[in-house]
Amino acid sequence: MSAVLPLSTTSTETPTVSSVSTTAQQILQVDALTVSFDGFKAVDGLSLSIHRDELRVIIGPNGAGKTTLLDMICGKTRPTSGSVRFNGRELVGLPEHEIVRAGVGRKFQTPSVYEDLTVIENFEISIPGKQDVLGSVFFRRSRDVQDRIRAVAEQVFLQSMLQHKAGRLSHGQKQWLEIGMLLIQSPELLLLDEPVAGMSPRERELTGELLQRIARGKSVIVIEHDMDFVKRIASKVTVLHQGRVLSEGSAAQVQCDPRVIDVYLGH
Ligand code: ADP
């Protein structure tokens, strides 16, 4: 890794990305977010904002702070300082379930589905509120709910797998199931940590299309390494390095940013 990288958080040439309207309303505003683990700043004064209907890709070398950033947005890790505003509401300090209820859905790096349950059962238990209401099982099995499950299953390419045990799905299909389990909860913002890891090229292609469809009507932040995948799906890319924003712009713009090239060649 180069030790002399200019780590300015503001890019000199402000990139404009045609598909992101400057008048679009912001849904997420991260401001000067910092977390320090025993004095080590995994995320260091990071600011970014996401618009409605935006699909933002975050890239960066291992240890750049990408997962930690998502951990702080979803309430898993409490920042040392800084703020995360979602629809104008401060999320820092809220418990994780409140952040989910506010409309933020998080998918972790390794898929966590219930392997012993069928695909449809995995969807059913993801429906919000099911646990709270006695007797709601019948409601959840109602036509409306089943239609919704089918629609989501189709969206995530699992319509023919509904009766299969989740444990028998391929790694890629498990990733899709988990994305579907988030979609069932109708979040306004989805946080996806390396959703195409372990996927075949064909599965990656389908996932790219899926994420672009999801981002019509929702906002999505996706962490990804594969630059071909990133180029295919992203309108705007944020590059993290050492807990800070190193560069931001279209995939093509960040790819030819000398600071980004330095960091990646340094690895
Ligand atoms: P990325 O997802 O970009 O690969 P991470 O966000 O997982 O990076 O980690 C960023 C840095 O913070 C790494 O150096 C990692 O070792 C460190 N880190 C992450 N979580 C913790 C923790 N709970 N305690 C101490 N260090 C951590």
Ligand code: MG
């Ligand atoms: Mg990570």
